[in-house]
Amino acid sequence: xxxxxxxxxxxxxxxxxxxxxxxxxxxxxxxxxxxxxxxxxxxxxxxxxxxxxxxxxxxxxxxxxxxxxxxxxxxxxxxxxxxxxxxxxxxxxxxxxxxxxxxxxxxxxxxxxxxxxxxxxxxxxxxxxxxxxxxxxxxxxxxxxxxxxxxxxxxxxxxxxxxxxxxxxxxxxxxxxxxxxxxxxxxxxxxxxxxxxxxxxxxxxxxxxxxxxxxxxxxxxxxxxxxxxxxxxxxxxxxxxxxxxxxxxxxxxxxxxxxxxxxxxxxxxxxxxxxxxxxxxxxxxxxxxxxxxxxxxxxxxxxxxxxxxxxxxxxxxxxxxxxxxxxxxxxxx
Amino acid sequence: xxxxxxxxxxxxxxxxxxxxxxxxxxxxxxxxxxxxxxxxxxxxxxxxxxxxxxxxxxxxxxxxxxxxxxxxxxxxxxxxxxxxxxxxxxxxxxxxxxxxxxxxxxxxxxxxxxxxxxxxxxxxxxxxxxxxxxxxxxxxxxxxxxxxxxxxxxxxxxxxxxxxxxxxxxxxxxxxxxxxxxxxxxxxxxxxxxxxxxxxxxxxxxxxxxxxxxxxxxxxxxxxxxxxxxxxxxxxxxxxxxxxxxxxxxxxxxxxxxxxxxxxxxxxxxxxxxxxxxxxxxxxxxxxxxxxxxxxxxxxxxxxxxxxxxxxxxxxxxxxxxxxxxxxxxxxx
Numbered sequence: 001x002x003x004x005x006x007x008x009x010x011x012x013x014x015x016x017x018x019x020x021x022x023x024x025x026x027x028x029x030x031x032x033x034x035x036x037x038x039x040x041x042x043x044x045x046x047x048x049x050x051x052x053x054x055x056x057x058x059x060x061x062x063x064x065x066x067x068x069x070x071x072x073x074x075x076x077x078x079x080x081x082x083x084x085x086x087x088x089x090x091x092x093x094x095x096x097x098x099x100x101x102x103x104x105x106x107x108x109x110x111x112x113x114x115x116x117x118x119x120x121x122x123x124x125x126x127x128x129x130x131x132x133x134x135x136x137x138x139x140x141x142x143x144x145x146x147x148x149x150x151x152x153x154x155x156x157x158x159x160x161x162x163x164x165x166x167x168x169x170x171x172x173x174x175x176x177x178x179x180x181x182x183x184x185x186x187x188x189x190x191x192x193x194x195x196x197x198x199x200x201x202x203x204x205x206x207x208x209x210x211x212x213x214x215x216x217x218x219x220x221x222x223x224x225x226x227x228x229x230x231x232x233x234x235x236x237x238x239x240x241x242x243x244x245x246x247x248x249x250x251x252x253x254x255x256x257x258x259x260x261x262x263x264x265x266x267x268x269x270x271x272x273x274x275x276x277x278x279x280x281x282x283x284x285x286x287x288x289x290x291x292x293x294x295x296x297x298x299x300x301x302x303x304x305x306x307x308x309x310x311x312x313x314x315x316x317x318x319x320x321x322x323x324x325x326x327x328x329x330x331x332x333x
Numbered sequence: 334x335x336x337x338x339x340x341x342x343x344x345x346x347x348x349x350x351x352x353x354x355x356x357x358x359x360x361x362x363x364x365x366x367x368x369x370x371x372x373x374x375x376x377x378x379x380x381x382x383x384x385x386x387x388x389x390x391x392x393x394x395x396x397x398x399x400x401x402x403x404x405x406x407x408x409x410x411x412x413x414x415x416x417x418x419x420x421x422x423x424x425x426x427x428x429x430x431x432x433x434x435x436x437x438x439x440x441x442x443x444x445x446x447x448x449x450x451x452x453x454x455x456x457x458x459x460x461x462x463x464x465x466x467x468x469x470x471x472x473x474x475x476x477x478x479x480x481x482x483x484x485x486x487x488x489x490x491x492x493x494x495x496x497x498x499x500x501x502x503x504x505x506x507x508x509x510x511x512x513x514x515x516x517x518x519x520x521x522x523x524x525x526x527x528x529x530x531x532x533x534x535x536x537x538x539x540x541x542x543x544x545x546x547x548x549x550x551x552x553x554x555x556x557x558x559x560x561x562x563x564x565x566x567x568x569x570x571x572x573x574x575x576x577x578x579x580x581x582x583x584x585x586x587x588x589x590x591x592x593x594x595x596x597x598x599x600x601x602x603x604x605x606x607x608x609x610x611x612x613x614x615x616x617x618x619x620x621x622x623x624x625x626x627x628x629x630x631x632x633x634x635x636x637x638x639x640x641x642x643x644x645x646x647x648x649x650x651x652x653x654x655x656x657x658x659x660x661x662x663x664x665x666x
Contacts, residue, residue: 043663044427051431054503058662084658085666087420094377094423094467097460098384105459126438126463127430133459134427170387307666325417329391330376333418333640 006031006182007144009040009083012060013050016067017205018281019189019198022248025071027148027184032077038142038313039073041065041306044083044090045134048127049118062299065306067208070292075305081313082306083138088317092137093130095324099166100133100159108132110155136160140167140176141317148182157181171327175320189248194223194241206281208288215285219278224270231269242273250280339364339515340477342373342416345393346383349400350538351614352522352531355581358404360481360517365410371475371646372406374398374639377416377423378467381460382451395632398639400541403625408638414646415639416471421650425470426463428657432499433466433492441465443488469493473500473509474650481515490514504660508653522581527556527574539614541621548618552611557603564602575606583613 008028010016016025031037041064046057061082068080083089105111111132115124127134132155139147139160147157161178168174190196191204198205206218224242228235237243237260246256259276262268295302325332341361343349349358364370374397379390394415401413416422438444444465448457460467465488472480472493480490494511501507521530524537531538539551557575561568570576570593579589592609595601628635658665 047428047431049431052503054661054663058664061664082664082666084424084663087424090423090427091417091420094426094460095380097463098380098382098458100459102457102459102462124435125431126433126435126466127427129435130430130459130463170385303664306664310666328387330387330417331391331394331415331636331639333415333643 003034003036004145005036005038005143006146006148007038007040007139007142008148009038009042009138010064011042011046012057012064013046014060014200015063015207015209016071017198017200017207018249019191019205020067021071021208022189023150023184024148025068025073028068028078029072029074031148032074035146037078038144038316039068039078039080040083040138040313041080042083042138045131048125048131048134049120051125051127061306062296062302065302066292066295069295069302070208070288075309079312080306080309082310085307085310086141086313086317088141088314088321089134089137091321092141092317092324093134095328096133096136096163096167097130099170100163102129104159104162105129105132108155108159110153113152132156132159133163136163139179140164141320142313143177143316143320144179145177146182147179148184150188151183154181167324171324173327175323175327190241190244192218192222192241194239206285208285209292210285210289212282212286215281216278219274219281222274222277224273228263228270232266234266235263235268235270237264242270242277245277246273246280249284250276336367336369337478338369338371338476339479339481340371340373340472340475341481342371342375342471343397344375344379345390345397346379347393347533348396348540348542349404350531350533350540351582352524352538353400354404354541355522356483356517357481358401358406361401361411362405362407364481365407368479370411371477371649372401372411372413373416373471373646374413375416375471378464381458381464381467382453384458384460394639395629395635398635399625399628402628402635403541403621408642412642412645413639414643418640418643419474419646419650421474421647421654422467422470424654425474425650425657426467428661429466429470429496429500430463432503433496435462437492437495438462438465441488441492443486446485465489465492466496469496472512473497474653475646476510476649476653477512478510479515480512481517483521484516487514500657504657506660508656508660523574523577525551525555525574527572539618541618542625543618543622545615545619548614549611552607552614555607555610557606561596561603565599567599568596568601568603570597575603575610579606579610579613582617583609 041061043057043061047054050056135156136159157179164176164178168176189198191198191202193204195202195204222241224240225236243260250256259268322332374394376390376394380387383389468489469492490512497509497511501509523529524531524535526537528535528537555574557573558569576593583589592601655665
């Protein structure tokens, strides 16, 4: 039982895309072989900035679930669970809220940035302000040791460990476990338009459900080197989305290296590179698209699967809550 | 089933005293005959400003419970329940936090006053800031229509009704019920020293467990009219704690009226008034003290009783949560 525990997850605010595939899904498929992995569909956290639009969250739960399965996350190896159906997470959040000051969460750089990005100003919901605490509840409820995050999320891990330290100091024996950030070694996938980030709001995504036609159009429209006008001209690799994607997705690294050299020297056209990339993306996405469509045909079974994972997660999180309550002397009925 | 529902309760931060008896316990004993009454031992709310001292909250749960029973609250007529053992309250709080802005809770006059009183400044816990939301979750989870409060708590009721309105507007059919404040018609009981409020921190209380000796000393030391030096002098009724208490506790209102007239005219000594009051307080407290001691002898049975009430409350609050979740489209497993 020395398998380390991982908690990761997504807010169900839209279907997942290739950015998620590169940034997290691929790793999860590998990590489920070596780790005790929990993947949380964070619907409550999704509501923190969609409080007035709950339909969006509701509708995207099966979408995200189908994406997980399509990408190869195996519910027999990974516990996929639903945040709102784990009352222990809400209860731990309430307990932690008493040992974290408003000043401390306001100082959290991740929260500061996100508040600025989302333009909340004076209309900041209390739930959004409190979300680092809620996230600490998620991580600690599962006693996760590793949390895969981007480097912009490091302050959240720091805040979680502060809560762990403070809460453990109130208990006769420590119950909560400190966690470590597991930084992804792949850099962020740019949008097909060359934007720094693939993002639904920028309309520059490729979903796991993308059709053959959509993939073809996306690759055709993909940003390359705007100064590479003739095939014989030398081309730029830096900022050229086609090569970034070839790096991220092409199985044959040597071939990509040779193509890069050729492109930089001149004599390799954008169309040829795009054909190579398109073939590789069609091959990657086709089986995911098919599996995804199959899962989406039976949403009842999808939700039943989520229920089974959630029940397993309830056992783990209720036990942590019980230990914290007993330690604090809160009666457990 | 047209019996109106009432929610009321106390933070278990210390045993209850005559101030509570006059301000709430007496009403509850009457209301349980005509209302569907829930009394919540708000241990989670107690932790909002005792996050680092959970023992205090834990130890006072049976104390408050014994006070309730001693005062005549009947667990067969009133559902006495424990806040921390009702996960629906934490879950509803999490949902409501997304539809209330930080600016709105900061503007709540009750919260503003309490923050100032408690001297939190920059060390304000998030849980304390969020407590109007948590209180709205308590009230609405029970679908309480009446909430007995002091007039300083009216802004809390207003905030609760705002949340009810906003949340109902997100649901296909309204689930939550608007509530009304039930203002107590008795004014606040002063401390035995003449302070405006009987309060543990001022050391001017008389507990329901007070011994005969303690009652005697308290009445002897009680603040009267400092200028009433000779029995034959006319005395002041206004601000004279002995008469305030006679008004609050003496069963024979005519007798008290006659005493007041006599005292104001001159010729009635403080000692005679205090003897009258002491007899009446001894008679009031003695049976409560005995019942209280009996209950405290079996804390196991006390907690079992609380568990039974809490289980009943779980049924009610889980059902409200379920209705809200279904309305929002959050999956219910």
